[in-house]
Amino acid sequence: xxxxxxxxxxxxxxxxxxxxxxxxxxxxxxxxxxxxxxxxxxxxxxxxxxxxxxxxxxxxxxxxxxxxxxxxxxxxxxxxxxxxxxxxxxxxxxxxxxxxxxxxxxxxxxxxxxxxxxxxxxxxxxxxxxxxxxxxxxxxxxxxxxxxxxxxxxxxxxxxxxxxxxxxxxxxxxxxxxxxxxxxxxxxxxxxxxxxxxxxxxxxx
Amino acid sequence: xxxxxxxxxxxxxxxxxxxxxxxxxxxxxxxxxxxxxxxxxxxxxxxxxxxxxxxxxxxxxxxxxxxxxxxxxxxxxxxxxxxxxxxxxxxxxxxxxxxxxxxxxxxxxxxxxxxxxxxxxxxxxxxxxxxxxxxxxxxxxxxxxxxxxxxxxxxxxxxxxxxxxxxxxxxxxxxxxxxxxxxxxxxxxxxxxxxxxxxxxxxxx
Numbered sequence: 001x002x003x004x005x006x007x008x009x010x011x012x013x014x015x016x017x018x019x020x021x022x023x024x025x026x027x028x029x030x031x032x033x034x035x036x037x038x039x040x041x042x043x044x045x046x047x048x049x050x051x052x053x054x055x056x057x058x059x060x061x062x063x064x065x066x067x068x069x070x071x072x073x074x075x076x077x078x079x080x081x082x083x084x085x086x087x088x089x090x091x092x093x094x095x096x097x098x099x100x101x102x103x104x105x106x107x108x109x110x111x112x113x114x115x116x117x118x119x120x121x122x123x124x125x126x127x128x129x130x131x132x133x134x135x136x137x138x139x140x141x142x143x144x145x146x147x148x149x150x151x152x153x154x155x156x157x158x159x160x161x162x163x164x165x166x167x168x169x170x171x172x173x174x175x176x177x178x179x180x181x182x183x184x185x186x187x188x189x190x191x192x193x194x195x196x197x198x199x200x201x202x203x204x205x
Numbered sequence: 206x207x208x209x210x211x212x213x214x215x216x217x218x219x220x221x222x223x224x225x226x227x228x229x230x231x232x233x234x235x236x237x238x239x240x241x242x243x244x245x246x247x248x249x250x251x252x253x254x255x256x257x258x259x260x261x262x263x264x265x266x267x268x269x270x271x272x273x274x275x276x277x278x279x280x281x282x283x284x285x286x287x288x289x290x291x292x293x294x295x296x297x298x299x300x301x302x303x304x305x306x307x308x309x310x311x312x313x314x315x316x317x318x319x320x321x322x323x324x325x326x327x328x329x330x331x332x333x334x335x336x337x338x339x340x341x342x343x344x345x346x347x348x349x350x351x352x353x354x355x356x357x358x359x360x361x362x363x364x365x366x367x368x369x370x371x372x373x374x375x376x377x378x379x380x381x382x383x384x385x386x387x388x389x390x391x392x393x394x395x396x397x398x399x400x401x402x403x404x405x406x407x408x409x410x
Contacts, residue, residue: 052267062257064379068392075399174269187273190395194280 007199010180012041012168013114015094015101016057018073018087021122022189023177024114025082034196040110042101043165045091045176051169057091058175076189083123092121093129095161099152100134102161112141212404215385217246217373218319220299220306221262223278223292226327227394228382229319230287239401245315247306248370250296250381256374262296263380281394288328297326298334300366304357305339307366317346 011027013020031038049056059066070086077084097117104110116137120126126133135145151157168178172185179186179195186195216232218225236243254261264271275291282289302322309315321342325331331338340350356362373383377390384391384400391400 052269062379064257064377067377068379068390071390072392072396079399172269172272174267174273185273185276187277191277194284 006035006037007181008037008039009195009199010039010041012043012173012176012178012180014043014045014176015097015114015117015121015128016091017045017176018059018069018090018122019175019189020177021118022073022076022080022082023192024111024118026080026189026192028111030192030196034200036196036199038111040101040105040114041164041168042098042105042114042161043168043173043176044095044098044161047165048169048173048175052174060090083119085123085125087121087125089127092127094121095129096131096134096149096152097128097137099157099161100138100148102157102164103148103152109138109141109143113137113143116140211240211242212386213242213244214400214404215244215246217248217378217381217383217385219248219250219381220302220319220322220326220333221296222250222381223264223274223295223327224380224394225382226323227278227281227285227287228397229316229323231285231394231397233316235397235401239405241401241404243316245306245310245319246369246373247303247310247319247366248373248378248381249300249303249366252370253374253378253380257379265295288324290328290330292326292330294332297332299326301334301336301339301354301357302342304362304366305343305353307362307369308353308357314343314346314348318342318348321345 009031011023013024027038045057049058054061059069073086074084076082094117101110101114101117104113117128117134120133120137121128128134131149135149138145138148171180175187177187177189177192179191181195181199184198186192186198214236216228218229232243250262254263259266264274278291279289281287299322306315306319306322309318322333322339325338325342326333333339336354340354343350343353376385380392382392382394382397384396386400386404389403391397391403
């Protein structure tokens with residue numbers, strides 16, 4: 001009898017990204033169904049967009065696409081049964097939550113914390129880049145906020161988030177969510193299921 | 206007993222667009238299954254991109270996205286069972302085929318002609334913007350090429366294609382394929398099924 005290694009999938013996401021919101025809410029149960037382990041990879045889209053020559057989200061820069069995206073989001077959220085309120089500010093800065101999510105990426109509370117922050121942004125229409133909001137999201141998932149935020153704000157952790165964002169860029173990431181399975185890139189919430197299927201199949205060969 | 210009107214869906218496509226290729230190959234049987242009538246709307250993406258400030262396809266302008274798109278296309282074609290060869294020229298100019306497709310939009314041979322041209326571009330890697338190629342595609346779907354091409358090249362028909370492209374822009378189209386159902390826009394081959402479901406449901410209310 002051999003012990004199969006559980007296949008892994010990297011999930012690169014950013015809290016300001018509306019399509020990352022969809023995947024953050026969906027990925028847990030889908031990955032469990034496929035018996036795939038999710039490696040949570042928070043990063044910042046801002047520096048990626050700047051490197052591509054854009055000052056902000058393409059959904060803001062392209063008026064037509066932006067107008068469409070909010071209709072699409074309402075429809076996708078209805079389809080998936082995910083709450084939705086169009087944020088009055090987009091894209092919301094989310095550096096502190098990303099730093100905390102990086103701390104949480106190897107902790108059991110990481111996924112639930114990420115969902116809490118996403119819901120604040122895309123269902124409660126609240127700003128998410130301040131210590132009080134992040135602290136209350138942490139408490140809500142049963143974590144003592146003080147030490148975690150202190151750790152998140154350490155120079156070492158700030159540097160890790162910068163490195164992780166650099167890594168995204170060097171691996172060809174140009175938007176979020178992005179999934180990697182054995183080095184293969186899958187872009188967008190629409191490809192979540194395909195990425196998971198690829199991960200499951202890859203574990204059989 | 207009431208006679209329900211068959212619901213309609215507009216299918217806006219461009220022969221140079223690889224994701225339009227996927228929908229062109231898939232739409233016939235899917236629409237039949239949903240009992241939805243497809244209104245074929247060929248148009249030109251070039252003037253749309255120019256109006257958005259781009260000199261060519263975003264898949265060319267954005268190197269990272271471009272690299273990804275070809276991997277995605279190979280995977281999508283495998284998934285759908287559609288032949289695929291990465292075109293050596295992208296995006297291929299396709300003005301003559303679009304003019305002919307506009308003539309064919311109200312003819313029974315229109316859909317099959319569109320598939321022939323798409324296959325030449327994305328499965329046979331052939332240039333498609335010349336009279337000989339277009340004529341042979343027409344003959345292949347049982348149409349006498351000469352009169353159709355003559356009609357396609359008439360000033361009236363050229364003007365209609367310009368108007369149709371203008372209409373796309375004024376209705377907020379920013380890429381292809383794009384579907385409209387009762388004024389609602391759905392963008393991208395990934396939304397084809399949703400657009401058809403929306404069309405079927407709309408016919409019930």
